[in-house]
Amino acid sequence: xxxxxxxxxxxxxxxxxxxxxxxxxxxxxxxxxxxxxxxxxxxxxxxxxxxxxxxxxxxxxxxxxxxxxxxxxxxxxxxxxxxxxxxxxxxxxxxxxxxxxxxxxxxxxxxxxxxxxxxxxxxxxxxxxxxxxxxxxxxxxxxxxxxxxxxxxxxxxxxxxxxxxxxxxxxxxxxxxxxxxxxxxxxxxxxxxxxxxxxxxxxxxxxxxxxxxxxxxxxxxxxxxxxxxxxxxxxxxxxxxxxxxxxxxxxxxxxxxxxxxxxxxxxxxxxxxxxxxxxxxxxxxxxxxxxxxxxxxxxxxxxxxxxxxxxxx
Amino acid sequence: xxxxxxxxxxxxxxxxxxxxxxxxxxxxxxxxxxxxxxxxxxxxxxxxxxxxxxxxxxxxxxxxxxxxxxxxxxxxxxxxxxxxxxxxxxxxxxxxxxxxxxxxxxxxxxxxxxxxxxxxxxxxxxxxxxxxxxxxxxxxxxxxxxxxxxxxxxxxxxxxxxxxxxxxxxxxxxxxxxxxxxxxxxxxxxxxxxxxxxxxxxxx
Numbered sequence: 001x002x003x004x005x006x007x008x009x010x011x012x013x014x015x016x017x018x019x020x021x022x023x024x025x026x027x028x029x030x031x032x033x034x035x036x037x038x039x040x041x042x043x044x045x046x047x048x049x050x051x052x053x054x055x056x057x058x059x060x061x062x063x064x065x066x067x068x069x070x071x072x073x074x075x076x077x078x079x080x081x082x083x084x085x086x087x088x089x090x091x092x093x094x095x096x097x098x099x100x101x102x103x104x105x106x107x108x109x110x111x112x113x114x115x116x117x118x119x120x121x122x123x124x125x126x127x128x129x130x131x132x133x134x135x136x137x138x139x140x141x142x143x144x145x146x147x148x149x150x151x152x153x154x155x156x157x158x159x160x161x162x163x164x165x166x167x168x169x170x171x172x173x174x175x176x177x178x179x180x181x182x183x184x185x186x187x188x189x190x191x192x193x194x195x196x197x198x199x200x201x202x203x204x205x206x207x208x209x210x211x212x213x214x215x216x217x218x219x220x221x222x223x224x225x226x227x228x229x230x231x232x233x234x235x236x237x238x239x240x241x242x243x244x245x246x247x248x249x250x251x252x253x254x255x256x257x258x259x260x261x262x263x264x265x266x267x268x269x270x271x272x273x274x275x276x277x278x279x280x281x282x283x284x285x286x287x288x289x290x291x292x293x294x295x296x297x298x299x300x301x302x303x304x305x306x307x308x309x310x311x312x313x
Numbered sequence: 314x315x316x317x318x319x320x321x322x323x324x325x326x327x328x329x330x331x332x333x334x335x336x337x338x339x340x341x342x343x344x345x346x347x348x349x350x351x352x353x354x355x356x357x358x359x360x361x362x363x364x365x366x367x368x369x370x371x372x373x374x375x376x377x378x379x380x381x382x383x384x385x386x387x388x389x390x391x392x393x394x395x396x397x398x399x400x401x402x403x404x405x406x407x408x409x410x411x412x413x414x415x416x417x418x419x420x421x422x423x424x425x426x427x428x429x430x431x432x433x434x435x436x437x438x439x440x441x442x443x444x445x446x447x448x449x450x451x452x453x454x455x456x457x458x459x460x461x462x463x464x465x466x467x468x469x470x471x472x473x474x475x476x477x478x479x480x481x482x483x484x485x486x487x488x489x490x491x492x493x494x495x496x497x498x499x500x501x502x503x504x505x506x507x508x509x510x511x512x513x514x515x516x517x
Contacts, residue, residue, distance in 0.1 A: 004492035009485075016488035020462075022469055048488075051495040054444060054505070055463035059437075063343040064357050067364045068332040074368055 004047055011041070019048050086305035093301055097294035104287045320379060324371050331371070335364050338380065341465070342387045348460040349391040351449045359390040366390065381474045388457055388475060395453055440504045447497035451490055458483060459490035 004012065017023050018031045035042050316334060323331035342363060346356035363386045367374075374382050448456055454476075461472045462483070472483045498505060 004495045005489075007492065009488075012492055013485055013488040016491055017484050020469070020487075022484070047495050048491050051491050051498065052463045054440075054498065055448075055459065055494070056466055058348065058441060058444060058464050060340060060344055061347055061353075063339055063360065064353060066336065067339045067343070067357075067361050068335050069328060069365060069368055071328060073365055074328050074331075 004044055007044060011044075015041070015045050015048055019045060019052060083305055083308045086301055086308055090298055090301035090305055093294050093298035097291060097298055100287060100291050100294060104291065316379060320371070320374065323368070324374070328368075331368055334379075338383055339364070341380070342383060345384060345387050345460055345465060346391050348445070348448060348464050349388065349453075349457055350394055351445050355394055359394050360387065362393070363387040363390040378471065378474065381471055384461070384475045385477065388461075391457070392453065440501075443498065443501040443504050444494075447494050447501075450497060451493055455486050455490040455493065458486040459494065462487050463491070 007015070014023065014027065014031050018028060023031060035045065314330075314333075316337070319330045319334050323334060339360065343356055343360045346359040346363070347353060350356045350359060363383070366389075367383055367386050370386075448459065451459060457476060458472060461467050461475055462469070467475070469480050469483045469487075472487075473480050476483070478486075
């Protein structure tokens with residue numbers, strides 16, 4: 001029995017290609033001439049054909065299962081799309097946050113004297129530009145790099161604490177300015193019971209408290225219009241201090257409604273004073289809320305993109 | 314919808330379109346893997362890996378024969394599995410064990426779909442087993458060419474584009490693979506069809 005593998009490689013290749021009809025016409029003629037003269041070569045060709053035929057006759061096997069991809073298997077690509085979107089959102093929110101902080105700090109309209117005078121706000125103003133400098137490279141890295149998300153998250157974290165601190169500062173400031181604005185009204189309301197209860201002359205006032213004269217002098221501008229009004233109606237023209245007029249007015253029973261009126265006016269005087277100051281403090285919290293919102297959004301986006309990355313992993 | 318359109322949709326991320334292509338090609342892909350690896354489970358895993366890889370890399374498919382493109386991924390998945398086996402020679406020896414006379418359950422499953430009568434079934438089972446056995450003994454690169462050209466019946470050009478080698482290499486490897494297979498099958502003479510056997514006897 002001939003062993004096919006013992007055939008010269010050239011003959012074997014020629015026979016194999018001849019069996020498949022892959023020889024050039026000249027090669028084919030040469031092989032056919034040799035086949036006519038060599039029965040052993042003919043047997044080898046038959047064996048090649050039989051072997052090839054056996055392989056072709058192998059039954060096609062039905063796969064044990066379908067190989068369709070489930071969305072979970074293929075989902076990598078979708079999450080891969082969601083990930084950069086989340087990264088971009090993180091970068092955008094961070095950018096918007098710092099822009100808002102910048103507006104907050106540098107816009108002159110948004111910064112009242114009280115805010116500017118506060119020491120913590122100066123610290124904020126120092127911190128904010130540094131953060132603004134750091135921002136561009138961070139936002140760029142967030143779009144490009146994978147690890148940048150954590151970087152953005154890290155910068156977002158101190159930013160939030162910074163906002164919280166500044167909000168706390170603002171609250172302290174407004175708490176500090178509010179009593180100052182309310183002072184005239186407070187003193188007025190404190191004085192009226194004092195005066196009305198004792199019904200006494202000016203010496204009683206000095207007994208009530210030492211700080212009384214000074215605040216009165218300070219709040220004089222607020223108090224004087226009301227007293228002008230009451231003096232006009234009650235028609236008692238004493239040459240002494242304005243407080244005396246109020247004291248005298250409260251002493252007379254007919255003047256009681258007038259005093260109430262004066263108190264109302266004094267009370268309404270305080271709100272008008274507040275109203276002239278409030279537009280700036282009320283714009284500030286709105287910016288602060290925006291800052292908090294943006295910082296929170298940046299954090300949420302950063303966390304989501306981290307989650308997306310882990311899911312993708 | 315034709316395959317070109319389905320592939321275009323699949324490239325845009327349409328998983329359903331891709332899965333229709335999978336259903337169209339999965340039997341072919343699985344059978345190539347089965348004959349190269351000789352094991353149903355390993356072949357199924359390699360086929361699944363190949364389709365997942367095909368989906369992920371679908372953008373790199375730029376027209377031409379999708380079948381050849383896919384089969385190249387399938388053969389690569391088979392090579393991965395073969396490399397894994399070589400790193401664990403103990404299991405590989407068992408899987409490629411030469412004389413397993415008792416029919417493996419998967420062999421029965423293969424033939425459950427054939428229309429042969431029961432008396433020919435065991436005969437065919439043994440023959441299939443013998444052929445697979447001889448295929449398993451071939452060097453990997455010879456086996457892949459033999460499976461593509463003879464078992465699947467692809468022409469030299471298609472085999473060449475699947476394995477990424479020139480036509481001359483395909484010709485040479487196929488000839489050697491056939492010679493080795495013939496010599497191997499000769500030892501299973503009693504299992505071979507009459508024509509094959511008679512010729513073998515006549516030549517001896």
